[in-house]
Amino acid sequence: MDLDEEYESYFENAWPKAFEVIKELAEDRQEESQKISVKTSIQAPVSRVWECWTEPEHIRQWNAASPDWHCPAAKNDLRTNGRFSYRMEAKDGTHGFDFEGEYDKVEAQRHIAYTMDDGRKTDVHFMAYGDITVVEEIFDPEMSNPLEMQQTGWQAILDNFKDHVEQQQSS
Template identity: 40%
Template sequence: MITVETIVNAPIDKVWKFWTTPKNIRKWNNPTDDWHTPYVENDVKVGGEFKYTMGRKDESICFDYEGIYTKLDEFSVIEYKLVDNRTGSVRFEIQDDKIKITEIFEPNPENPENEQKEFCQRVIDNFKKYTEAN
C-alpha cells in the first residue's frame, strides 16, 4: 500500500466540498502545472461512480482514473474500488482548526511505487495549496 498525507488549514466542510465537487477537482487534481484534469464525473455516494480524466496539457500522457465508492462517512472517510479492482481510502481527521488528509491505495503494477507515491503526494499537496488559497 502507498500512503500520502497533508494537513490543510481550512474547515472540514470546505475541505470536503473541494475534495468532492467536480468544479473544484478540475482545479487541483494535478501534480504539476503542466498537467490538468479536463473531465470529472463524481457521484459521491456508496455505489456512486467517479471518473477523472487526467493528462499532460501537451497530450503526451492521458488516462482515466475511475471506480466506485464502497464506503462514505461525510467529513470522515471515503473508500473506493478502482475499475482494475485495486482499493483505496481517504481519511479526513480534524486536528484543532486544521484537517489531516491521509490517502492510502494499492499501487498499480505497471509503474514504480516511488513514482506513484511522488505523483499522488504532489496532487494532494496541490489540493492543500488550492484549498487554502480559495
C-alpha cells in the same frame, strides 16, 4: 528424503500443493504491506476540505501531479456504489487517461473508500482538528511503476489539493 514407497505418491502430490498455498499466503501478505500512504495538513475546516475534495468544479482545479498536466473533466456521484470519473491529460495533448472507480463507503467529512476500475482499493481519511484538517490517502499500488514514483505522484496531487483549499480559504 528417505521414506517408504507407500507414502511417495502422497508427498509427490501434497508437497507442490502445500508450497503453492504458502506462496499465495506470502504474496497476499506482501500485497497488504505494500499499500502506499500520502498525507497532508490543511489550514481549513473539514467542511471546506470535503467540499473541495468532492465537488467536480474544485476537482478539475487541483487534480494534477505537475504543472504540465490538468484535469479537464470530472464527474462524481458521491455515495456508496456511486461512480467517479476524472480525465487527466498532459496540457500538450500527448498523454491522457481516465481515473475511474466506484465508492465502497462514504462517511461525510470523515472517510471515503473506493475501488478503482482496475480493482485496486483506496481509503481517504479526513481528520478534523479545529481549523486544521489532516487528509490521508492509503492506496494499493499498481505493478507497472516503482512504488516511490507512485507515492511521489499521489503526494504531488495531494499537495496541489492542499494549495487549492488554502487559496480558496484565503479568498
